[in-house]
Amino acid sequence: MKKITLGIGLLISTVSAVSAQTVGTEPFRNTKLSVEQRIENLLGLLTVDEKIGMMMDNSKAVPRLGIPAYGWWNEALHGVARAGTATVFPQAIGLAASWDVPEHLKTFEMISDEARAKYNRSFDEAGKTGRYEGLTFWTPNINIFRDPRWGRGQETYGEDPFLTASLGVAAVKGLQGNDPDYFKTHACAKHFAVHSGPEWNRHSYNAEISHRDLYETYLPAFKALVIEGNVREVMCAYNAFDGQPCCANDFLVSDILRGKWKYDGMVVSDCWALADFYQKKYHGTHPDEKSTAADALKHSTDLECGDTYNNLNKSLASGLITEKDIDASMRRILKGWFELGMLDPKSAVRWNSIPYTVVDSEEHKQQALKMARKSIVLMKNEKSVLPLNKSIKKIAIVGPNADDGIMQLGNYNGTPSSTVTILEGIRAKLPSTEIIYEKGCEIADPSARTLLAKNFKSQKNGAPGMKVEFFNNPDWQGTPANTSVNNSAINYSSFGGTQLAPGVNRENTSARISGTFTSSYTGEVVFSAFTSDVYTLLIDGKEIATRKGPDARHPSEFPVQMQKGKEYQVELCHSQKGKYVSIGFEVYRKDPVNFADVKEKVKDADVIVFAGGLSPSLEGEEMLVNAEGFKGGDKTNIELPKVQRELLAELRKTGKPVVFVLCTGSALGLEQDEKNYDALVNAWYGGQSGGTAVADVLFGDYNPSGKLPVTFYKNIAQLDNALSKTSKHEGFENYDMQGRTYRYMKEKPLYPFGHGLSYSAFSYGNATLSKNSIGTNETVTLSVPVTNTSGKNGEEVVEVYVKRNNDPLAPVKTLRAFQRVSVPSKNSKTVQLTLSPDSFMFYDEKADDLVSKPGDYTILYGGTSADSGLKSLPLKVK
Structure with missing residues (x-):
C-alpha cells in the first residue's frame, strides 16, 4: 500500500476498522495486493445498488462483504468537533494570526491523534460508524476572507492566498500524517471555489469574476493543497460560478481540478448542495433530481453529502449515466477506504495503536495555551499602558465577553473539559488584587x-x-x-x-x-x-x-x-x-443599560479592561440572527455594536486607562472608537485557554507576537468606495478584488494586514539578495538582519512582499515569504527566506493561468504590510 497518492480522498473514515473477525477470503482483503487490484476486486463484487448506497455521506453497510455503514461527515476545524470531549484550540482565524507554520503543523498532528484515538475507541468498543465518529475530516476551510462582513471568515486563515496556502498545507499534513502505507485521517480542502458569502444567498448566488482574480486570489491555496499537500478530499461549494453550480462546473472541476491539476482524490459536495440544482428558489438549473445526480456524477462529484444520489438508479435507467460513470467515482471512494486502512486488520495500521489518553492530555492543553498566546495581536499600545503591573490594587473588568467561555470556542468547535474565561484568567493571575466585574451590556442588544x-x-x-x-x-x-x-x-x-x-x-x-x-x-x-x-x-x-x-x-x-x-x-x-x-x-x-451606573461602579479602579467585540452567536454559518447589523450569520456593517460603543465612551469618561480586549472572528471598523481606549488587544475566539492567554499578555508574562491575517478597514465606506464599479453586484456581493484587502487597497487602513506590536522593539538592517538578477525558473535567497533593541526577549514575524513594477493590473504587493523568529534582548539574527519561481507568477491572459513573469520587481521586507514599515530591494527577473 505504498502509493497512497492515488486518490479517493474525501470522506472515508470510520469504515476502516473492520476487524479481523469479519475478514473474508476475497482478494480485496489481501493487503499484499496493490491498491488498484483490491479496488477492482471489490468493485466487481458490489451490485449497482450497493455502490450507490456507498456514495452518500451516510454510507450504507454491505453485510455480505463485511463492510459496515460509515459516516463520512466529520469536523476538525480547530480541534475534533462534535464528538465529545476534545482539546479546543483557537479559532482558525486566530491560528492564522500566529503566522507559525511549524506550530500549526504540530497542532494538527495533535488534532489527528485525538481523531484516531476517538475512532479507535468508538469502533472497537461500541461498533460505532456514524456521523462524527470517522476518520474523514472536512477541514480546512481555505476560502479567501475577501470581505469582513462574511460570518464564516472566522473559519479561514484570512485574506492572503500565500498565508492561507502555507497554513492550509500544514493542516493537511498534520491531519493526514506521514506514514508511507496509511493516512492517519483524511483532510478536505473546502469550499471549491470562489465562495465567501453572503450566507443568506449562498444557495442561489452566481459568482462572476475575472480569470485574473480567480487565478491570483481564489485558486492558489486550493492548488497548493492539491499539489503540495496531497489533500485527499476537495469539497465543492454551494454557489454557482459563471452560471454553473460548483459541484457540476465544467471549468472549476473538470478543466482545472481534474484537468490542469490532475487531482485524483475524492470530490465531495457541500451538504445538500445538489438539492439547490433543481429547486427553483435556489439555482434551479436542473429540471429534477435524476438529472442533478447525473450531472454532478459526470463532473466527478464522487460522494454526496445529502440524499440526491438516491436517484442515481433513475439516472441510470433513463440513460443519463452508465455504470461506468458510477465506477469512476466508486474507485476514488474505495481508495479512501483502503488509504485509511478501514478494511484491513487493525494490527496492520500503526495509527490504530494511538491510545485514548492523548485526548484532552496535558500536552495538548499546553499546546492550546501556546497557540492562544501566539494568536493574540497587540494592535495598539499608547503610552505603553501595557503590560499592566501585577501589583495593581484595583482593576475593573467590564464587557459582554469578559466571562463568556462559549464565545471563546468559536464555531465548528469541540467540547473542552474546561474553559478559562478572560475574567477567570485575570482572577487567577491576581489573587490578591481587588477585581470589580460588571458585564455592562449584551453583545448587540441595547437593553440589559x-x-x-x-x-x-x-x-x-x-x-x-x-x-x-x-x-x-x-x-x-x-x-x-x-x-x-x-x-x-x-x-x-x-x-x-x-x-x-x-x-x-x-x-x-x-x-x-x-x-x-x-x-x-x-x-x-x-x-x-x-x-x-x-x-x-x-x-x-x-x-x-x-x-x-x-x-x-x-x-x-x-x-x-x-x-x-x-x-x-x-x-x-x-x-x-x-x-x-x-x-x-x-x-x-x-x-x-445604565451606562452611568456602570461608570460609577468602576470609576475608582486603577485600570479598566473592557472585553467586548463579537460572538459566534452572531457571526457564523447561515444563522438565524435577529440583531441590528447582522443578517443570516453575516454582518451588514463592520462597526462595533452600538451599545458597546456607547459603553466604551462612558468608560473613557472615568479618566482611567482603558484596555480593549477584542474578541472577534472578523475585522471591525473601529475608527470612531479609537479615542476611547488606550490599548487594543485582539484575542479572537481563543479556545479553551483563551482567558489565560489574555491575562498572560496583559500582565507581561507573555510578550505578544501575533500579526493580523486580515485588514482592519477604518469603516465600511472605506471598503465599499474602493470596490470595482464594473460588477453587477454591489458591496459584499461583489467578488472583484479591486480595492479589497492589502493586495489591492490603495488607501491607508486603520490597521494593516501583517500588523502586530510587541513589548520588544525590532529594527531591520539592510537585507541582501543572493542574486540581483535571476531567470524565471530560479530561486533567490533574501537575508534579513533583525535586531531586538529592547530589554525584553521577543518574537518577530519577518514578512516579505513582492511588487511587480510597471504592471497596473498586478497586486500593489503580495506576500511571498514569512518566518517567525525569536530574538533575545539586545541581540540580532539574520533570517534567510527563499523566494521560489512561484513568487514571480502572475496571471497571463494568453496562457489563462499563472506564469512566471520576467521584469523588474521590488522586494519589500519588514514586520508589516504597511509601506511605512517596509524596506526594499530591486530584483530583475529575466
Missing part, C-alpha cells in the same frame, strides 16, 4: 437582560428548570424519545447533524418545552423564542406567539405583563419541517 430561568419548575412543586420532551415524530404523539429537565437557557441544535438528545432522530421530530414560571416582579417578562421551523408559545393555555414555517420571518421577543409571585404555565411546542432543528428559548427581564 436579567435571565429568569431560575424562576421555572418542571411542574408545580417540581424540580427547578423546564421539562424538555423530544418525540420521534412531528406531532408530539406517543411516548417521548427523551425527557429531561433544563435549568438554564434552552438551546438545542441539530445543525451539522448533531443529535438533539440521546435517542432522538435527526429528522421528523417535535419537542415540547414546559414548566411553571413564577414571576419575581410585576411588569414585563420577555419570552424569546428563536427557532427553525414551526412553533407555538402558550402561557396558561393562551397562544402568545406562533411561527408557521421555516421560511416565515418572525420576531423573537414577546413581552408579557406578569404579576409578582403569580404562577404561570408556560409551554413551547416545536415541530421540525426542515433538515435542521434549532430551538432557542429564553425568559428574561429587559431594562435600559
